[in-house]
Amino acid sequence: MLTALKKLLTNWIAHFLMMWIAIIVFTVIPYLYHVHIWGNYIYNTDGTPVSGLQYATNLNKDLFVVALFIFLTEAVRQFLFKKYHFIVFIAGCLLTGMISCAGIVYLRPHVFQQQGKLSAIEPILYISAYAFVYVTVRDYYLQNRNRKLHRIQQSENELHALKAQLNPHFLFNALNYLYGTALKEKASDTAQGIDIMSDMMRYTIHGMHENFVPLQDELKFMENYLQLQHVRLPIQDNIKINTQIVSDDHNHQQKIAPLLLLPFIENAFKYGISMDAQCEVQIKIVVAKNELHMEVFNTIIQNRAEVSGNNTGIKNTIKRLDLLYPNSYQLDHKNTSLDYKVSFWLKLNS
Template identity: 85%
Template sequence: MLAAFKKLLINWIAHFLIMWIAITAFTLIPYLYHVHIWGNYIYNTDGTPVTGWQYATNLNSDLFVVAIFIFLTEVVRQFLFKKRHFIVFIAGCLLTGMISCAGIVYLRPNVFKQQGKLSAVEPILYIAVYAFVYTIVRDYYLQNRNKKLQRIQQSENELHALKAQLNPHFLFNALNYLYGTALKEKAPNTAQGIDTMSDMMRYTIHGMQENFVQLGDELKFMENYLKLQQLRLPIKDNIKISSQIDSDDHHNQQKIAPLLLLPFIENAFKYGISIDTPCEVRIKIVVDKNELHMEVFNTIVQNRTEVSGNNTGIKNTIKRLDLLYPDSYRLDHQNTGLAYNVSFRLKLSS
């Protein structure tokens, strides 16, 4: 909720500044032009001519109403458009017009008295139409921008995948050879690890060439990753790892961006596992009612010097979420110094 309010505040300030500059320019420039052509024609009570600065600052009371109007427009766009029924969105636009006109009447009580019967209705409709058109145009612009960014990101992903592939058939053949060798040498854990790694590499190479994959494939990849981590770690009392992944066949057919969940789980093992000290990692992924909910918990190993990094994976994942799932996810995290907890919710697409 705090992130949504922060986004609303930023959009409101930017929108208001643009509107303030536009209103000031469209009123001040004609006044200065007329003064230049005809000379001063508006004077103060003491007889001195009204300067351009005085003329511009005289709009401050009107700008207060503009600020309210812009704020309500941003609220309608962010919280009603495409999140509520279209009729609710229309009602929000009309309410924006009525509240804004109420502000005008409060500041200028006689503004509508000397005009026609529809003079009080017309400004409401004008403001409502502005809120409606602004929201539609802004959404169209953002959708086009996101599509372009998605195409750019997909091209970059394909390029990275091509660089990483080298010769994937050679790599898979080599892994199959190692898998057979491990079985001959009666090393079932090694064989299982090689087989799991082969599946993960295949998913990574082919999955990253797509913007979206089936959720079932993504969850299978996460299961393989957790299986590989448990295979590589020794069985010791001080190491506790628990995982739960719940989904059904219906939800497994839904789409999700590939490798979206991995960075959060990788960090848990990177910073939360120690061979010598007590440590714990808990992973829970549940899919219900077209929403994925993931909880990741890990203890933080103290005084650890061998791990370095700047959370680039997490930062890139948040950029992908903002690009692919704007307003469709929620990410909360808490660091107590002794433990780290991540709560992630994502609305899935069909």
């Protein structure tokens, strides 16, 4: 929620600054041009001509209304558009117009008295139409930009994948040989770890070339990763690991971008596990009603690199989320220096 509010505030400020510049360009500059060519035609009560600065200052009340309806427009775009039925989006645009018009009446109580009640409907419609056009046009622009960026990133990912996968068949054959050797030597834990690693590598190689994969494959990959951690870590009283993965996708219809959840869970084990100190890792993934909710918690081991959330893996994941799931995810993280918690929500594709 905090991330969504920061994004709303950032978009509002940028949108308002552009609108303020546009108002200056289309009102103050023509006024100054008119004064320069034909002389001043607006005067103060004391008879002195109104300067350009005074003319711009008189727009302060109007700028308050502009700031209000821009804020409401950005809120409709972020919280209603494509998240609810189209009618809800239309209603949000109309509500933006009505609230903004109420702001006009509050600041200028007599503005509609001479023009009649019917004229009060016009600014509501104009502001509502602006909100509708702005949101739809911006969404169209962002979708086109994201598609281009995604194609570029996909090409880069495939290049990195090719560099990393010098000979996948050789690696799989080597893993199969080690698996068979471990079974002969009755090293069941080693054999299990090799088997899990083989499945994970197969999924990684396949997922690198896909935009979206079945959700169940991603969840199976996460289960393999967690199982591998259980095999790797010794059973000790100071290490507490609780994991839960639940999904209602019984028909295997939902899809997700591959390897999207791994960086958050990987960080929990990287920064939260110690062989000596008390430590705890909690991971909960729940898929219900076409939505994925994930909670990741880990204690922070002292005298180890601080978890800042700005490492490369997390940054790349956020870029992928912005490209593939614009306005369809929420990511919040909290670092208390003693523990670290990630809350993640995602609207899934079908």
